[in-house]
Amino acid sequence: MDQIRWIMSSLLMLLVQFRAAAGTYSSSTVRVGDEVTLSCLNVTDDQDQCDSTEWTFTGSGNRLTLFETRHIQEEAKTKSDRLRVTENCSLVIKKVTDEDVGRYICRQFRSGDLVGEEAVVYLSVVTMTEQKNDDTITLFCSVLTYGGCVHTVKWLYKADKTGMKTTQLDCSGTVTFTTSHLHQKSGYYELLKCEVTHDQDVQLFSFIRPQSSGEKPGRWRVIVVSLGLATLITSVVVVNIWTRAKGAVS
Known part of the structure; x- marks a missing residue:
């Protein structure tokens, strides 16, 4: 009987340790x-x-x-x-x-x-990149994981998919379209979503273009505004000098 109790006690301790670990x-x-x-x-x-x-x-x-x-x-x-x-x-x-x-x-x-x-x-971690080749653009969406791949990845587009090609691999997906297709539709990037699924958890990620691409218009706006301001100041100075000169002659 004591031996049975010892065995049961040992099994209980192993069960507790297993649950804790x-x-x-x-x-x-x-x-x-x-x-x-x-x-x-x-x-x-x-x-x-x-x-x-x-x-x-x-x-x-x-x-x-x-x-x-x-x-x-x-x-x-x-x-x-x-x-x-x-x-x-x-x-x-x-x-x-x-x-x-x-x-x-x-x-x-x-x-x-x-x-x-x-x-x-x-x-x-989800990574998203863009690659341009002549007249086509390819967006990549991939998931880096610890251990084996446990995610599925696919691109979603809430509009006409004509002229678009998608591929789906383990933990990654791509979408390719022409630059002309991009110019024909406003807000094209906003309509593209990368869907990442793990078990029952589904997440959607929007593609965010690199900051360097978006900085150029900002810099040009600063340059244009600066040139406009300089032109305005120059005009005011010229008018002021002309007015004073006219007054002196009178």
């Missing part, structure tokens, strides 16, 4: 340049500025301790200016890059021992 898993998908908040679930009540919370990161073959003993760690210095931890111990990453793709684990400790379940978050 199992952790709580979630995932998040964001676009390059966006901000994301990763939640540390079931935070204990005795936290003082998250002094017993640890955030670690695994990705690209590296494992880093990002946050420990109330501070962003030195080994995370390449990310440190983009990281912060909130009052509820969530990890905030600003201006996400493809190097942030990976597995994030939040652990809580008491007297050096792990308390509760680990909060494991898998972060995937």
